[in-house]
Amino acid sequence: MISQLLFLLLLSTGIFFFARRIGVIRRNIKSGRAWDGSDRTSERWATMARVALGQGKMTTRPVAGVMHILIYAGFVIINIEILEILIDGLFGTHRVFAFLGPVYDFLIASFEWLAAGVILACVVFFVRRNGMAIARLASNDLKGWPSLDANIILVVEVLLMFAFLSMNAADAIAQSRGLEHYVTAGSFPVSSWLMPLYSGLSDAGVVAVERGMWWFHIAGVLAFLVYVPYSKHFHIILAFPNTYYSNLNPSGQMDNMAAVKKEVDLMMDPNADPFAAAPPSDEPPAPFGVKDAPDLTWKQLLEAYTCTECGRCTSECPANHTGKLLSPRKIMMSTRDRIEEIGQQREANGGKWEPDGKTLLGNWITEEELWACTSCQACVEACPINISPMGIILDMRRSLIMEDSKSPESITSMFNNIENNGAPWAFPAGSRGDWTQEV
Amino acid sequence: MAEMTASGQTPDVLFWVGCAGSFDDRAKRITKAIARILHASETSFAVLGQEESCTGDPAKRAGNEFLYQMQAAQNIATLNGYGIKRIITGCPHCFNTLKNEYPELGGTYEVLHHTQFIRELIETGKLRMSGDTPFKGRRITFHDPCYLGRSNGEYLAPREVIAKLDAELLEMRRCKQNAMCCGAGGAQMFKEAESGDREVNHARTDQALETQPEVIATGCPFCNTMMTDGVKNAEQESNVIVKDIAELIAEAADLLDATTT
Numbered sequence: 165m166i167s168q169l170l171f172l173l174l175l176s177t178g179i180f181f182f183a184r185r186i187g188v189i190r191r192n193i194k195s196g197r198a199w200d201g202s203d204r205t206s207e208r209w210a211t212m213a214r215v216a217l218g219q220g221k222m223t224t225r226p227v228a229g230v231m232h233i234l235i236y237a238g239f240v241i242i243n244i245e246i247l248e249i250l251i252d253g254l255f256g257t258h259r260v261f262a263f264l265g266p267v268y269d270f271l272i273a274s275f276e277w278l279a280a281g282v283i284l285a286c287v288v289f290f291v292r293r294n295g296m297a298i299a300r301l302a303s304n305d306l307k308g309w310p311s312l313d314a315n316i317i318l319v320v321e322v323l324l325m326f327a328f329l330s331m332n333a334a335d336a337i338a339q340s341r342g343l344e345h346y347v348t349a350g351s352f353p354v355s356s357w358l359m360p361l362y363s364g365l366s367d368a369g370v371v372a373v374e375r376g377m378w379w380f381h382i383a384g385v386l387a388f389l390v391y392v393p394y395s396k397h398f399h400i401i402l403a404f405p406n407t408y409y410s411n412l413n414p415s416g417q418m419d420n421m422a423a424v425k426k427e428v429d430l431m432m433d434p435n436a437d438p439f440a441a442a443p444p445s446d447e448p449p450a451p452f453g454v455k456d457a458p459d460l461t462w463k464q465l466l467e468a469y470t471c472t473e474c475g476r477c478t479s480e481c482p483a484n485h486t487g488k489l490l491s492p493r494k495i496m497m498s499t500r501d502r503i504e505e506i507g508q509q510r511e512a513n514g515g516k517w518e519p520d521g522k523t524l525l526g527n528w529i530t531e532e533e534l535w536a537c538t539s540c541q542a543c544v545e546a547c548p549i550n551i552s553p554m555g556i557i558l559d560m561r562r563s564l565i566m567e568d569s570k571s572p573e574s575i576t577s578m579f580n581n582i583e584n585n586g587a588p589w590a591f592p593a594g595s596r597g598d599w600t601q602e603v
Numbered sequence: 604m605a606e607m608t609a610s611g612q613t614p615d616v617l618f619w620v621g622c623a624g625s626f627d628d629r630a631k632r633i634t635k636a637i638a639r640i641l642h643a644s645e646t647s648f649a650v651l652g653q654e655e656s657c658t659g660d661p662a663k664r665a666g667n668e669f670l671y672q673m674q675a676a677q678n679i680a681t682l683n684g685y686g687i688k689r690i691i692t693g694c695p696h697c698f699n700t701l702k703n704e705y706p707e708l709g710g711t712y713e714v715l716h717h718t719q720f721i722r723e724l725i726e727t728g729k730l731r732m733s734g735d736t737p738f739k740g741r742r743i744t745f746h747d748p749c750y751l752g753r754s755n756g757e758y759l760a761p762r763e764v765i766a767k768l769d770a771e772l773l774e775m776r777r778c779k780q781n782a783m784c785c786g787a788g789g790a791q792m793f794k795e796a797e798s799g800d801r802e803v804n805h806a807r808t809d810q811a812l813e814t815q816p817e818v819i820a821t822g823c824p825f826c827n828t829m830m831t832d833g834v835k836n837a838e839q840e841s842n843v844i845v846k847d848i849a850e851l852i853a854e855a856a857d858l859l860d861a862t863t864t
Binding site (some may be wrong): 420453482546588 | 662
């Protein structure tokens, strides 16, 4: 009875902290500008099924892709076992699904094989991250916390799987000795390798290992649940909404800013009164483009929280490839850092955010990074969960130009040429058709 | 276009030449190749001449939405004024802007990249290759323009057209969806690159040269400039030529004597 109460306490604590953190992230994401993703629902579901559920873009890099699918399948399927652990924990039963007989044996055996797969994949990932010079994983973008975060995730996953297998091994020994409560159930193809570790123990020792591992596993799972939304690992949840809200337009299509269209329409309208006052409004006019994280749409902020820092974008980026400062991954990481900071300040200030004199563009992301982008969309194509770092880059250029009139000199000349000659170069518009005389 | 309208004619297609194709000496040769193909295939077409103006693509991607929308409004007024329905472009940037970004502003047309139109001409028998094309068996690699490929998913048309040359098509390590940019997009063409280890076009040209081509085929005047410069930088200009697909076709097809436009 006491252990059931303890379990209930542990479970509700885990869920409480998880839910509280989700609430914070939700508020932070919703502090972005409006964006409408309510259209084309069937196409959206199909994209989510293909890209997130089906891992459709992962295997473009075969080693990382296959290993990732192993962990993904393990995570999703082994979670069926969590259901049994929850019921057992709350009601004091033991292996409550054992009545399924051969089906149960099959399930447990497949969980064990998957657990072995997860351990293998995590070890490979750990070696790739720490022992091999893979550029995108050894990059400066990941110095400090991001790199530690990645290693924590891998180590915790190995520990959880090891606990799960040890629990099964001890259980199987207890079953074979006919100990009380230990019904004969399950098939243990992988954990049987661990049995020699525990078979020398007394009956009490075997039970202690089984119970200890059971508690360590579920407590670890709940701790991980609380950890995940503070980590890059949160992609395991956000990948689904993020791919649902994928950009379904051609990747090179930029939005036409509605606020600008209104101005241009007015300019072109011969009946418009050029001296008319703007209609009164309490809202300050929205800035053009993006200077700080709250100027982004909620979809872009969702992307920032979804990014798992794999760096496929950066390794495909032609600017980064040739040694420029720009790293699309860093654009996403900076965006998340900034909106997190604003969220914390807002919370500390009773829900209202007072500008703190810092901005995403300037304090986190520099003009040099923005001007290195060729808008080639390689980062968009490379992202396994359809994030667009390019969208944020181009939106920030809009702020540089339309709010601050800051551009490299040659870009200013290009603008002037288009304005005066209708071409980005200083050729007279009148000579545009001259080539026809040369044919 | 103005002359045709004045004489009561309506062309089937409008050839949107683009700024590079109008003013840049190298790109003008591509424009002329497209014009020769259009003549040879007896396509009824027109150009806007002085009435054409920059689509606004480089301004938009450099952050100047105002300038872009002013250009768009002006061009859409011109195109709609002539009742244009079908446009072919010699530049993937114009193609992308006209096709994807103008409709919302009131300019909806059927827009084709020139490689798509050339494929159509070959398929409908309006354009025939000579029995022995000058490129038979030659090694050709194709550099995908970002705004044709990744932007608009068109990887096949340029390859199918190259296939008609009887040439050996070599794919680069990074091609189609994963193709690397030449370095000109997003208004980079009009500015110095940021500081780094090397130029994007030199890196991309190296990837092209890895296939040991005789010809690097392009479908964009800006890519053409960048790859030509890259080949010069690698001191390979005596071994490798950079040509637009339109130029290759114009050299290989049974073109009628097209002398004037």
